[in-house]
Amino acid sequence: MPVPPPFADIPTSALGVRVDPHAHCREELASLRKREQLLALAIAGSGTGIWDRNVATGEIQYSSGWKAMLGYADWEVSNRIEESYTRLHPDDLDYVKATMQAHFDGQTDSYEVEHRIRCRDGSYKWICSRGKVVDRDGMGRALRMVGTSTDITSLRTMSESLREAVNLITNLTNEVPGLVFQYCALPEGRSFFPYASAGIREIYELTPAQVAADALCIEALIHPDDLAAYRASFHASAAQLSPWHLEYRVQLPMQGLRWRQGDARPQRLPDGSILWHGFITDVTERKRIEAELQELATIDSLTGLPNRRHFMTQVETRLASLRSGRGTGTATDMALMMCDLDHFKAINDRWGHGVGDRALRHFGGILRAHLRPGDMAGRLGGEEFGILLDGADLRGAIGVAGRIQRRIAEYPLIEHEQRIDLTVSIGVTLMTAADASAEAPLSRSDLALYRAKKGGRNRIES
Structure with a gap:
C-alpha cells in the first residue's frame, strides 16, 4: 500500500500559507491582455x-x-x-x-x-x-x-503595371505575322498550348481557346504525309532538349494546302513536362519560289521534261543503285536510249523555229504519255532526248523504242491544218554495274543512235 507524502493531509491554513482565490483569474487576464497586445x-x-x-x-x-x-x-x-x-x-x-x-x-x-x-x-x-x-x-x-x-x-499598382506589361507583350505578339506560342507536353502524353497569339487563326484557322486544353486539334490539320515527321521532331527535341525546327504542310478548311515553318526552344519543368517557346510562320510563298527555282534548275522550259543536268544526275543515281544491287530486276535491268528527231533542221528551215519548238514539245508530250511509271525521259539538247528504262532488258527496251516510233507516226504535228510527219531514230544500250560512270552507257547509246541515223533514219539500233 503506497505511503502518502508527509503533510499531505494537513490543510494549508494550518501551515500558515495564505491562498489568493483570484490569483488564477488575474493570471488568465494578464495572459489575455498580453495576447491582445500582440494581436x-x-x-x-x-x-x-x-x-x-x-x-x-x-x-x-x-x-x-x-x-x-x-x-x-x-x-x-x-x-x-x-x-x-x-x-x-x-x-x-x-x-x-x-x-x-x-x-x-x-x-x-x-x-x-x-x-x-x-x-x-x-x-x-x-x-x-x-x-x-x-x-x-x-x-x-x-x-x-x-x-x-x-x-x-x-x-x-504592381498588378496594374504587370497587367499593362502583359497587355503590351500580348498586343505585340498579336501584331506579329505568324503564331507566337508556348507548347507544353505532359509526362503522361497529353499536350496543349498555354499561350497562343492571335496569329493562330491565320496559321491553323483555330482560336487560342481551342488549343488551350488539348493540341490534338492541330495534329488533325497536319498533312498525313508530314504527321509522322511532325511528331518525331517534337519527340527528338524533348528527348535532347534541342531546338525544334520543322517545315511541314497543313491542310486547312478555308486556305487549303499551306506550308508552315516552326522554330522553338524547349525547357524541362520540375514536374517532368517539356515547355517550348516558339514561333510558327507561313512559308507557302517561299516554298513555291523554291519549287519554281528547283524546276528551273532541273526542267527544260520548252518541253517540260528534265534537262540534261538533271537527267544525267538520275542516270548516276540509278547506276549507283544498280551497283549496290538495289535495282528492281536482274543485274542488267536498266536500259538507256538516245532519241533524235529526224530531219529537224529541215523542219526549222521550212516552217520556222516556232514550229520546230512545237515539234519538240509534241515529241516530249508523246514521251510523257506513253512511258511506264518509273521510266524517265529528258531533253539533252537540241532535238536530242534521253530515255531511262527501269527493269527492262535489251529486248524490252527495243520494244519500248518501237512503240515510241509508232506513236509519233500515229500522232503527227498539225500546223495550220497541215500535217507534219515526224520520225525518230533511237539508239539503245543496257546499263551494267561495270559502267564506271553515266557517261559510259550514254556513249554506247549515242554510238547506236549514230548507226541508226547513218542507216537511213527512223531506225532502232543497239
Whole structure:
C-alpha cells in the first residue's frame, strides 16, 4: 500500500500559507491582455484596420489603425455609416453597398470587396474590406458586423503595371505575322498550348481557346504525309532538349494546302513536362519560289521534261543503285536510249523555229504519255532526248523504242491544218554495274543512235 507524502493531509491554513482565490483569474487576464497586445501589434504592422458596425443604428466604430491608414486622427472620423459612404469612390459606391447587402441578406457567407476610399489629403487608396455578420435577430436580420480593411494600393499598382506589361507583350505578339506560342507536353502524353497569339487563326484557322486544353486539334490539320515527321521532331527535341525546327504542310478548311515553318526552344519543368517557346510562320510563298527555282534548275522550259543536268544526275543515281544491287530486276535491268528527231533542221528551215519548238514539245508530250511509271525521259539538247528504262532488258527496251516510233507516226504535228510527219531514230544500250560512270552507257547509246541515223533514219539500233 503506497505511503502518502508527509503533510499531505494537513490543510494549508494550518501551515500558515495564505491562498489568493483570484490569483488564477488575474493570471488568465494578464495572459489575455498580453495576447491582445500582440494581436494589436500584428494588426498595426500589417497595415490593417478594424471596424465594428451596428447595422440597426447605423453606427460604425473604427480602430485607430484604420483611421491612421487613411491619414486621419481619432477625432476626425465620425461613427456614422452615412459619412463613411461619402469617402468611397463614386464608381465603387453601388458595388460596395450591393455586396454588403447581399451578405446582410444571407446570400454570402462573408463580405469581401476591393474598392477605393478617399484619404484625408484627397487621394484615393485601394482597400480590401472583409467582414462578417456576427449577430442576427430572431428573424435573421443582421444586427452587428465586424471586419477589417487592408491597404492594397501597392499590390494594385504592381498588378496594374504587370497587367499593362502583359497587355503590351500580348498586343505585340498579336501584331506579329505568324503564331507566337508556348507548347507544353505532359509526362503522361497529353499536350496543349498555354499561350497562343492571335496569329493562330491565320496559321491553323483555330482560336487560342481551342488549343488551350488539348493540341490534338492541330495534329488533325497536319498533312498525313508530314504527321509522322511532325511528331518525331517534337519527340527528338524533348528527348535532347534541342531546338525544334520543322517545315511541314497543313491542310486547312478555308486556305487549303499551306506550308508552315516552326522554330522553338524547349525547357524541362520540375514536374517532368517539356515547355517550348516558339514561333510558327507561313512559308507557302517561299516554298513555291523554291519549287519554281528547283524546276528551273532541273526542267527544260520548252518541253517540260528534265534537262540534261538533271537527267544525267538520275542516270548516276540509278547506276549507283544498280551497283549496290538495289535495282528492281536482274543485274542488267536498266536500259538507256538516245532519241533524235529526224530531219529537224529541215523542219526549222521550212516552217520556222516556232514550229520546230512545237515539234519538240509534241515529241516530249508523246514521251510523257506513253512511258511506264518509273521510266524517265529528258531533253539533252537540241532535238536530242534521253530515255531511262527501269527493269527492262535489251529486248524490252527495243520494244519500248518501237512503240515510241509508232506513236509519233500515229500522232503527227498539225500546223495550220497541215500535217507534219515526224520520225525518230533511237539508239539503245543496257546499263551494267561495270559502267564506271553515266557517261559510259550514254556513249554506247549515242554510238547506236549514230548507226541508226547513218542507216537511213527512223531506225532502232543497239
